[in-house]
Structures are given as structure tokens and as C-alpha cells.
Amino acid sequence: MNADKRREIFRRLREANPHPTTELEYATPFELLVAVVLSAQSTDKGVNRATRVLFPIANTPAAIHALGEAGLADYIKTIGLYKSKARHLIAASRMLLDLHGGEVPADRAALEALPGVGRKTANVILNTAFGQATMAVDTHIFRVANRTGLAPGKTVLEVEKKLVKTTPAEFLVDAHHWLILHGRYVCQARRPKCAECIIVDLCEFKAKTLPAAPRASARKRPATEAADV
Template identity: 65%
Template sequence: MNMEKRRQILERLRADNPRPTTELNYASPFELLIAVLLSAQATDVSVNKATKGLFAAAPTPAAMQALGVNGVREHIKTIGLFNAKAENVIKTCTLLLEQHGGEVPEDREALEALPGVGRKTANVVLNTAFGWPTIAVDTHIFRLANRTRFAPGKNVDEVEQKLLKWVPAEFKLDVHHWFILHGRYVCLARKPRCGACIIEDLCEYKDKQYPDS
């Protein structure tokens, strides 16, 4: 795929959704951090259901630490890996209080040092909470980048580096959300909705699928 075609794809996605954002519900960088931490192997819908009560009861690291592992677990037991996630949430809150004054650090290294926080989660927090032009590659973005041939790669790190290289600066802040939403609702894993896709003519996927006419 050439750069002109990539730009056209991004321009169409921007025209369709000028101000994209995460579908996770949050009211502060701390709540976003916890929501993203909980979203591993879980849908945003399920995370939002779990965090509605959790954030009402504990909107700060201190309040959440006071809940303890068992208290957090009760709120998130409907999502996958809730036992390990509850422990990581409390460990993360402890480190935020001890090392960062109860604030979420605007620093990649510090974020990735938090329990349960990897590069993808750090990228989401830096992008969505602090406006950094980072690109977190999840399963939707990995699939879309490879299927369209926008930024093909064998693993998420390779795809991320290609996206950072090939996405023009004016689109970097929002491309993460555009690709996630497009992968979630249009370019589906098992059966892409090519007939409803606004970038279908620019996509280089060889096995495009259309409903029977």
C-alpha cells in the first residue's frame, strides 16, 4: 500500500468520525488506567458494567486501596481473569500512592512499571488521557493493519512501529481509535462487512466479502 492510499484511508475515517475516543467509561486518568487494565481479554461493555459500581465506590487510588483485593474482586467478578486483575489493581494503587502522589504518571516507563500495565495499556493512557500521539495495537488494530495491508506485521510491535512511521502526524492522535472502532464494527474478525465499509475501494484485502444481492 502506498502513502497516498494510506492518507485517503485516514482522511475518510476522520471525515466519518472527527473526534473519536475510547468506549470505556472514565472520569479521570486514574479511572481510565484501571478500566484499560481490566479490559484485557474482556469487552469494553463488560468492563463498563463492572466499573460503574467500582468507580462509584472508589474513584481514587486511596479509596480503591481501602477496598482491598476482596472488595475490588466483588465489583469485577463478572469479567475475565478477575482474581489476578483485582490483585494488580490494588498493587497499582499502592505504587501510585507511594511513588506518584496518588496521580497517574505521564511517563511511559513509570506506567509500564505498574503491575498489569504493559506497553499497550501505557499507550492507551498516554494517548487518551494525556494527548500523546501513541498508537496502542490491540487485536482489532493488528487485524485491520494486516488485512488492509496498511501496516502489515508479524506481531504487535512490528505493526506499531510501521504505523508510527507511516501515519502522518496530523492523524497520529486519533488513528488508534479509528482503527479499533472500524475493526470492532465493520472489519469484523470472522466476516468483514466489506459492503458497508467506507474504505473498501482502498483496502487491499484479497478475500472481500459481500452479502448476497
């Protein structure tokens, strides 16, 4: 994909959604950290339902740690893998208290040292909470990047590096959110909604799901036209 086409894709996505953000509900970097850890293999809607109950009770490392694993698990038991997530969040809260004064660090290495926080989660925190130009490649972004031709790659890391390298600087901070939302609601896995896509003419996906063109009807012979003999 050439640079002009890539720029136009992001220009249209920005025009349609000038101020994109995560669909996870949060008010502080720590709340975002908790929500992102909980979102692994879960939906944002499911996470939001749980955190709407949890955060009024405990939304700081000290308060989460005070709940203990069993106490935290009670609040998040509607979420998949809730026991391991509770264990990770309790341990991460302890580390934040011991090593970072209870604050979420704006540093990749420090974030990835926290239990339950991998590269993708760290990228989300760095981008969404701290405005850094990172690219958190989830299944949606991986699919969109490969399908459209924006940044084809066989691994998540390969796609991430290509997107960071090739996305025009003016779009890079928000690109993560545009691509996730596009993959979630338009460029869906089983049947992409190509007919509704604002970048369909720029996308390099060969198997677009566009409506078939209507067949040309047979030309009707004018009433005055003589039949063939």
C-alpha cells in the same frame, strides 16, 4: 500501500468520526487506567457495567487500595480474570501513592512499571488520557493493519512501529481509536463487512466479502426476429 492511499483512508475515517474516543467510561486518568486493566480479555461493555458500580464507591488510588483485594474483587467479579486484576490494581494503587503522589504518570516507563500495565495499556493511557501520539495495537488494530495493508507485520510491536512511522502526523493522535472501531464494527474477524466499508476501494485485502455481481441475463430475441434455420 502508498502514502496517498494511506492518507485517504484516514481522511475518510476522520470524516465519518471527527472526534473518536474509547468506549470505556472514565472521568480521570486513574479511572481510565483501572478500566483498561479490567478490559484485558473482556468487553468494554462488561467493564463499563462493573465500573458504573465501582467508581461511585472508589475511583482514586487511595480508595481502591483501601478496598483490599477481596473488596475490589467483589465489584469486578463479573469480569474475566478478576482475581488477578484485583491483585494488580491494588498493587498499582499502592505504587501510585508511594511513587507518584496518587497521580497517573504521563510517562511510558513509569506506567509500564505498574503491576498489570503492559505496553498496550500504557499506550492507551498515554494516547487517551494525555493526548500523546501513540498506537495501542490490540487484536482489532493488528487485524485491520494486516488485512488492509496499512501496516503489515508479524508481531504487535512491528505493527505498532509501522503505524506510528507511516500514519500522517495530522491523524496520528486519533488513529488508534479509528482503527479499533473499524475493526470492532466493520472489519470483523470472521466476516468483514466489506459492503459497508467506507475504505473498501482503498483496502488491499484480496478476499473482500462483496456481493457477487448479478449475472447478465440471456438476451431475449425480439418477437420480430427470425429464428435460426
